[in-house]
Amino acid sequence: MADMYHDQPAKPTLGQEADTTPAPDKEAPAVEMRPQGETVPPEREEGTVPAAAAEDESAPTAISLESESAGPRDVSDAAAAGAEHRKLPDQAVTVEHLLLRQPQPPLDTESLAVRERLSRLRTDATTLLTDLYWRAISLEEAARRLVPLLDFSPLPQWASLVAAQLYEIDRAGILVPVWRMLIERTEPQEQGALQGGNPAETPLGKARRLAVLMLGNYRDPELTALLGRLALDARLSFYAAQALLRQNTLLARQTLVRALKEAEGWARIDLLEACLKLKQSGFFDLLLAVGLERITGLEAYVAPSLYSAIPLETYLNPPPEVTLPPKLVQHAALICYYVFLESIRHANAHPEQPPIAFDRELQPLAQALFTSARRYGGWQQVVALHQLALLLGRYWAGIARGLIREPRIVHMVASCLPLMPEIEPWMNGPARDILLAALQVQDERAWSPIVRTLLDLRELRLATPLLDVLAKARRLESIEEAQRLALACEALAALGEGRALEAYRRLLREVVAFQDRTLLAQRAEPLPPEDEHVPGSILAVAVLRALAQLATREGLDLVAQACHDFDPVVREAALETLMKLDAHGEQRLSRMLMREALSDQAPGVAALACHLAAQYHDRESLPALRYLLQSRPSVREAAAAALAQLEQAVA
Incomplete structure (x- = not known):
């Protein structure tokens, strides 16, 4: 194997989302009350299953797979009001979604602390529900009282358990108007403090997300339409997608797919992962076509889910009699590229854990990828093949040194090695020409993978x-x-x-x-x-x-x-x-710039100037460094270290 295909620098990747859905407490009291004159959505009760609920979950649904631009946006009045909410910074939304994808230890539902917390929730929620039913409190008061009741942290650990407890108490849906009122609320007093923080960990933020999740318990077409609109909001899309899955109706599935076509960024990723949970092979073409669109910079987070669920070999190298849209072939190759790239980074950061690339048999995929590259000549296949070769080289080196001994990984890598005598000369010839030609095309997505691949070569x-x-x-x-x-x-x-x-x-x-x-x-x-x-x-x-x-x-x-x-x-x-x-300060200009930077108001700049003064052995900086030591706590450590080095050099 060529020296080119060896270890690459890496950064750790995030783990997959853990399943933290505990079983609901069987002893939770159920309050079956119906306010006078109020229409209640059909609920999931034993013996009273609505017609829509009688669907077989495993049966495929007749959902139109038209292009992304098709399909009207179904918006209710409440959803339109929710659309007026101010958007949180992208950074805060990203923080929330990254934390959602961190593995979470499951709650110990048998522990005394958890049982006491849930018992208090049942008692307080039942009291609130009774007061609302008898009109002792208004909807606004009920919403205000619910916010502190739903302050569970961390929310991903508690969300499913809390939602199950609340549904046992309110099967009739009396609190549905309260949930909708909470969803419509904004969080202006907290948004300023959320720069770089997790918006889901504020009291109102938790209440809003649990409210969205609760709507999934009631199979009402109006609520389905509302959830479809909320699924387009990256702040609530994760919980809205889970709620649509929980409704499990034909309309909910149609809404899920329609929202997927309209969503962008993290919202699209949440909806795509929800669609994959349906396990409908008839959806694979659609999911592959839209899965990498309108998620610029987030492809690495959605690629593993598609890689694990979809048989990519059939798209990379279809039979001669089958004609696939070019987008499906290209996206299948790009999914491989992002997964192999992240697997290399994961292997360097966590060598003890097998990366996701080994979750499926590699030899058929490698063969299909190489055949697809020669058959279609696309840059997508070339960059994916390059990352695969780097990954194989990384693991073969570990196997040869005796550092990797897991039989499954050894077998997968060894089964792919016979392809390398063909892949290497092709990568050193036609593949380079393909990448250079593609670089001339104005394709923003192609720029970074092609440049980095040619740079590696x-x-x-x-x-x-x-x-x-x-x-x-x-x-x-x-x-x-x-x-x-x-x-x-x-x-x-x-x-x-x-x-x-x-x-x-x-x-x-x-x-x-x-x-x-x-x-x-x-x-x-x-x-x-x-x-x-x-x-x-x-x-x-x-x-x-x-x-x-x-x-x-x-x-x-x-x-x-x-x-x-x-x-x-x-x-x-x-x-x-x-x-x-100018590592030794030989230029007079360098020393002048360093001395000026010692008085810079930015702590990071002044600290670097201290290090540079020590590196230059600049005695004229001693007074400035002593002043910094006494007057600038933010750079005191750097100034002290520089002073120690300079004084030692002078002595």
Whole structure:
């Protein structure tokens, strides 16, 4: 196996969501009351199963599989009101979904603490239900009293158990109007504190999510329509999807699939995972077609579910008489790419745990992937094949050293090795041409996988198209555009392309506009994510790191400009680059920049300047370091370490 297919740097991946659904307490009291004049949705009672509930769960449902743009959006008045809620920052939504996918230990339902907590919930909820039935309290008061009752943490551990207890108490659905009222509430007083936090762990946040889950107990078409609308909101989509599954009606399944076609981001991932739980093979074409669309940057979180559930071999290499839409073949290959990529990272971070790539037989998949690559010549198959080869190389090296002995993994890797004599020469020939040709096409999804794959292959022809991309850049329209250019800068530096220096200089001067940024007041804190200057900062940091990798002092003037940028993140990157370009402080300019940075108001910048002063053995920095030690607690540790090194050097 070629040296190219060896270990890669990695970051740990998140585990799969744990099943934490305890059985409901059989002793929970059921309050069967019906307010006068109130219509109650059909409930799941023994002996009174509605007609819709009589469906066989395993029977396939007749759901239209038209294109994503088809299907009207079913919105009730309450759902429309919910749509007016202010959106939480993407960062907060991402935090919640990542925590939902962390493995959670199941609750010990037999422990005294859990039983006492549930007993108090049953008592208080029954009292509240009785007061509401006899109109002793209003809906608003009932909603207000429910919020502290539902304050269970962590919510993923408790949600199913609490919902089961509440349904046993309220089979008649008397609290449905209260649940709807809670869902419509906003959380303005807490949103400011949720930057980077979990919005599901606030009292109102927990109550709203449990309210959505509770609606799944009642098979009412109006509630189904409401859940379909809530499923489009990334804040509530996980619980709305579970509620639609719990309803288990034909209308609920249709709503689930219709919402899947409209959803974006995390909401689409939640709905897709819910659709996979239906275990309907007739849905595979649809799930494969839409599963990787409109989830930019989140593909690695949905790919494992699709990889485990769908027979990808049949899509990668269909029989000659079968004609599949190109999108299905391409998406099947991309799913393999994301799974193999994450498996390599997981193997490096957690070598004791087999990654998800080994959850299925690899040899048929590898054979189908290689055949598909030669048959269709798509970049998707090429990048997936490259990651597969890296994964096999990583594990074969461990097997050869005796570090990996699990028979199942040894068998899978060994069964794929006979393919490598064919794969390696193909990857070194036609595959490179396919990737270089695809790089010319304006496909945002293709950019990162292709550039990184060609970089792994040390393809020198990659430099020319990358330089062309940088030369065409005029202004930054978005963070995605900045990241695209940043990757080009990183790749050129990794290739050791000396022509890139002038391109970097033009980017900082014309695209990032350093002169305009240096006129702004220097900040002590990083820019907020929504700031218009964030794309420029992303590109500036990438250029500085590329300069450090090129290791040429011709870029010191660019580093000097970056040291006066208004964004502390850029100033930190500039000092880090200075440490590498002039490691011993031989240039007078370097020492001047370091001394100026000692008085920087950003703690991170000042701390880096302290390290640089020690690295330069700069005696003239001693007074400034002593001042920092006494007056700046945030950089006291860095100043003390630098002082100790300098005083030792002087002595």
